[in-house]
Amino acid sequence: MNFQEFESNNNNRSSISTTTATNNNLMMMTSMTMAMTSSSSASSSSTSSSSIPSSSRYENQKRRDWNTFGQYLRNHRPPLSLSRCSGAHVLEFLRYLDQFGKTKVHTQMCPFYGHPTPPAPCPCPLRQAWGSLDALIGRLRAAFEENGGKPEANPFGARAVRLYLREVRDSQAKARGISYEKKKRKRPPSHGQPQAQSPPPPLPPPSNESNH
Secondary structure, eight states, X not given: OOHHHHHHHHHHHHHHHHHHHHHHHHHHHHHXXXXXXXXHHHHHHHHHHHTOOHHHHHHHHHHHHHHHHHHHHHHSSSOOOGGGOOHHHHHHHHHHHGGGOOXXXXXXXXXXXXXXXXXXXXXXXXXXXXXXXHHHHHHHXXXXXXXXXXXXXXXXXXXXXXXXXXXXXXXXXXXXXXXXXXXOOOOOOOTTSOOOOOOOOOOOOOOXXXXX
């Protein structure tokens, strides 16, 4: 091997070493970029999951309520189709849900009837709270129309259902000693409304210039 061949081999080895080092650096940079991207994605994912809008929770709850009502219709004896569902069937569904209620509703024979904070336990039944039923009917009423139902045929908006909810509200308010009435907010005076005008000032006495 002469000097030129040796020098050529050294140059090739140096070039190979430089290329290998460059490739290693590129691989390290790529790994770091991927790690940063992954960390950024995880951070943005956690941020987005922590800021789920309330509308999404409402839609999820509405979907679950609709599926529960559909299961109730399928288990009904005889099974019911949605097109044949009426306000009476909605009332059956609401009474069926009472067995899963967690709100103590005192009977009139209970010594704690009308007591907002009973000092001792009692055997009165547990029921679905009026607020829960009212919100449930609102979601099912919207889901019915979103699934192709006609507004005029909506069983969740039937008069019998509205009267039942009002009866539950009044009876639970008396039994639990609480009020469901919403406080009326005092509206600030509107600038467009006419304000009471003060009486005009008295007229000045007639002048004596006409006498001259």
